């Protein structure tokens with residue numbers, strides 16, 4: 081059976097030939113063959129098991145805020161965990177979220193329950209699952225500080241990961257390598273006052289607004305922070321701030337971001353990535369590593385992903 085037919089028959093929330101620019105914050109990317117939005121864990125398992133058993137390519141997408149998608153799209157299945165898998169609840173003072181919930185919703189829910197620690201999450205445009213996978217963070221806080229347990233599946237087996245089993249490090253976790261899809265997250269939060277939580281979240285959001293080009297489409301920081309400092313400052317010192325290829329531009333406000341000023345393509349962004357990488361290597365001897373995840377199967381994506389050691393899916 082053709083994989084499109086399987087998904088059409090078996091899933092309620094499924095669409096075909098969906099432009100990836102509609103589901104990524106970069107607003108870049110051609111069509112994916114199937115976009116399925118599971119409603120529960122069983123549907124996630126069914127999608128994964130089918131793809132694995134039938135050699136169909138798949139990609140797990142959260143809010144698409146750390147993804148650069150290929151101009152020619154993706155001839156496979158994008159499993160999007162978002163609004164249809166986004167419940168939040170509290171049990172005896174402990175907060176839980178399904179992995180498709182927005183980080184901002186977790187913040188709102190924690191605020192309602194007067195639990196502190198999620199303030200930084202309000203400033204990151206992410207799903208809960210994506211934030212755990214990336215160990216997302218800002219201004220000295222990150223997911224590893226507040227996540228105690230994670231439930232995940234690989235389509236066959238379900239597993240619960242304790243904090244120590246999640247292999248957290250800077251913008252990394254074991255979920256970037258082990259093939260498990262996060263379904264549910266438990267948070268370890270401390271009682272706090274509503275006023276304090278709101279004030280801290282406001283301060284963080286203001287600091288972000290002042291330092292990052294939030295007025296343009298982007299996927300956040302393009303590169304990981306190298307050991308010797310900040311990627312943004314190295315790129316800036318190479319004189320590349322504002323450098324444009326097509327409608328893609330190294331942000332004038334924050335050189336660690338590449339922004340889409342209208343109709344940027346994946347190719348435009350990849351060219352800027354290559355320019356920044358080779359100039360920083362030549363001037364400072366530093367090998368910048370991509371933080372972005374690449375989605376697609378074009379030659380460009382393949383070549384870059386191999387040279388960066390990043391899997392295209």
Ligand SMILES: Cc1cc2nc3c(=O)[nH]c(=O)nc-3n(C[C@H](O)[C@H](O)[C@H](O)COP(=O)(O)OP(=O)(O)OC[C@H]3O[C@@H](n4cnc5c(N)ncnc54)[C@H](O)[C@@H]3O)c2cc1C
Pocket residue numbers: 105139140141142143144145146147161179203204205206207208209210211212213214215216217218255260261262263294298299300301373
């Ligand atoms: C304006 C802007 C500001 C940003 N600021 C920050 C910041 O301050 N700090 C920061 O750390 N990041 C920042 N980012 C980057 C991005 O928001 C984070 O990396 C975010 O956590 C990604 O989550 P997501 O749900 O969008 O995941 P996606 O981008 O959809 O996916 C990211 C990776 O996680 C995988 N994945 C997603 N969900 C699951 C799941 N449930 N199970 C298994 N794998 C999964 C995907 O396959 C992919 O490899 C910013 C981005 C933007 C656009």
